[in-house]
Amino acid sequence: ASARSKSRNLFNRAKAVFPGGTTRATVERNPFPIYVERGEGAHLVDVDGNRFLDLNNNFTTLIHGHGFAPVSEAVVGLLRSGTCFANPTEHEIGLAELLTARIPAMERVRFVNSGTEAVMFAIKAARAFTGRHAIARIEGAYHGAYDWAEAGQGIAPGKNGWDLAPVATPAYRGAPASVAEEVHLLRFNDVDGLERCLGAVSDRLACVLIDPMPSRAGLIHPEPAFIEALSVTTRKYGMLILADEVLNLRQGYTGASARYGLTPDLITAGKIIGGGFPIGAIGGREEVMRVFGTDEAKPSLPQGGTFSANPVSMVAGRAAMEAMTQAAFDRLEQMGDRLREGLRASVASHDAAFSVTGAASLFRIHPKRLAPTEFRDAYLSTAEAELMRRMSTHFLEMGVLLPYGAAASLSTAMDDSDIELVLRAFDQFLATEAQSGEE
């Protein structure tokens, strides 16, 4: 039996009940997924008894790792008294107060159950506020599965390379062609392209949807000139800025927009703010958030949701976020800096064609000599994707679960010895690759 035979057997069982054997396209299989038995702080243990340092953290959600005691206690305390009601609870106010106090763009907030839902309602809010229907978004970035949010996410070079000006295509066969006509694509950090595109559709655009450091599109720093152009141009044409911080809120106490000098009108959050339970949040300026309701009038944009603001996610999120003090964010960022610097030092010492991007507790390793500045630079050829799969296999053998297609993340459950392990695994991988290249 292999060291992962139970996972293989479970996958075979799963194929009879799930299309493709999984319930999420995002589960990595190499060639089959690793089935988890349990999580323990920074680690997870699979069904075959292997232990891995978890750099995925459920797609960056678990900022405290697995089984964080304050979250478990808060949730266990709640379970006996009921987990969902048609009535509001005090718990939702608690989490909302914490978020609005910290995040400048979040003057008011509404809770939903996922990032997809948050982005969907935020786009609708931008439409309801401006009376316009179209949006612009960054090519290659991931914003969940709302039709308009995902058009342009799966873009790839054609036979003759990349199109000069990217065009959004519907994300799946059968999607209404009108979706693509209502979505305009911008290239990250491309100031001229942004000004040209927004100018051309100036009276039709409700908002520019932007993740300040889009993970699938390369986890690349936004250039100050790009942020500035985005701010000036959207104001000029009366468009809203919708910052999708479902992933990047984890960059600091006040979030990512504040960190990069972006002042959004609407902002979405998710992942870390639910403490490991399903959540999404739409926030924004008080004036814009009025579309969801005022004391006097019926909302122009009704938003419900059977499980929205369920008390379990509310108390879990609050416990997780309360523990994320400024000091906790600082410690995570120091670990992240050490890790990124260490990875870059390895690249330099092997003169390897790799680079590292990211910030705070997030990082991504690219099989590219020059660090990418936009999605197109980060796009993996078939050979590069194969190299990254080899790297992920090597990391697994070293006991490290490293996601390679988007952002890898640290958690407060990690310490310096975990950082050392990741650095060792990467250095050994580069050494092995250099050797096999010489043979």
Ligand code: PMP
């Ligand atoms: N927006 C961004 C920036 C995300 O990273 C994600 C999830 N990876 C989503 C939206 C969708 O969130 P969810 O998976 O909770 O629906």
